[in-house]
Amino acid sequence: MGSVQSVAVWCVVCGVAVVCSGAVQGVEPAQVIDLTHSFHAGTIYWPTEKGFQFQQGDNGLNAKGYYYAANRFTTAEHGGTHLDAPRHFSADGQTADQIPVERLIGEAAVIDVTRQCAADATYLVSIEDLMGWEEAHGRQLRDVIVLLKTGWADRWNDRTAYLGTERMGPEAVAELRFPGLAPIAARWLARERGVKAVGIDTASIDHGPSTHFETHVTLCTANIPIFENVASLDRVPAEGAWVTALPMKIQGGSGGPLRIIATFPTP
Numbered sequence: 001m002g003s004v005q006s007v008a009v010w011c012v013v014c015g016v017a018v019v020c021s022g023a024v025q026g027v028e029p030a031q032v033i034d035l036t037h038s039f040h041a042g043t044i045y046w047p048t049e050k051g052f053q054f055q056q057g058d059n060g061l062n063a064k065g066y067y068y069a070a071n072r073f074t075t076a077e078h079g080g081t082h083l084d085a086p087r088h089f090s091a092d093g094q095t096a097d098q099i100p101v102e103r104l105i106g107e108a109a110v111i112d113v114t115r116q117c118a119a120d121a122t123y124l125v126s127i128e129d130l131m132g133w134e135e136a137h138g139r140q141l142r143d144v145i146v147l148l149k150t151g152w153a154d155r156w157n158d159r160t161a162y163l164g165t166e167r168m169g170p171e172a173v174a175e176l177r178f179p180g181l182a183p184i185a186a187r188w189l190a191r192e193r194g195v196k197a198v199g200i201d202t203a204s205i206d207h208g209p210s211t212h213f214e215t216h217v218t219l220c221t222a223n224i225p226i227f228e229n230v231a232s233l234d235r236v237p238a239e240g241a242w243v244t245a246l247p248m249k250i251q252g253g254s255g256g257p258l259r260i261i262a263t264f265p266t267p
């Protein structure tokens with residue numbers, strides 16, 4: 001028992017130490033926000049994909065008298081809150097397992113474009129929007145995880161409002177309507193700045209009407225990972241939060257389910 005207790009204490013201390021060395025710079029306690037939508041049968045996937053398929057096992061009390069549960073799931077790489085590995089749109093880009101884990105953790109820069117997107121459902125986040133964050137915070141977007149807050153996560157429980165169409169299949173793709181990052185702004189981030197990753201609270205980093213996915217191509221060619229269908233950005237400060245984004249480590253994968261959280265000091 002004594003050794004078990006000492007292990008538990010060590011783990012708690014270790015956990016606090018990890019938080020302190022990350023975002024909150026010794027300020028306690030930290031807020032922890034889950035930026036992940038749950039996976040279930042109704043989770044939003046691209047219209048050409050089957051959704052998340054969950055097969056319940058023979059769960060319950062077994063003949064030996066203890067409870068046991070073990071289910072199965074099947075999923076496309078790209079659905080729900082997920083990673084786009086650079087390989088998604090770049091033939092020699094990093095696959096999900098090749099992305100250095102250091103690239104998936106870092107300081108968040110939350111770009112608030114909710115006002116622009118409320119006025120224009122296919123809004124393209126511009127260089128000016130990104131520079132607005134730089135001017136407000138007196139620093140450049142370097143070595144940060146850029147998170148684009150369009151406000152679209154509020155529509156998550158309404159597939160039609162979120163995607164712009166209720167249809168499924170290839171015909172639905174032309175009807176997609178949601179904001180994204182302008183290709184020219186993606187080029188600017190990749191060439192003029194240098195960010196760890198880019199996330200957005202819509203189904204795609206390219207806006208709904210995109211046909212050639214130039215923002216994906218630009219970011220993936222620069223080996224910049226993308227996070228899509230990110231949740232709860234309205235609860236993350238514009239500056240000073242620490243993001244930890246850990247996708248499933250699929251060998252050779254072009255993406256995968258993502259668990260992403262933000263931590264920051266409690267005011």
Ligand SMILES: [Zn+2]
Binds near residue numbers: 078079082084
């Ligand atoms: Zn994707």
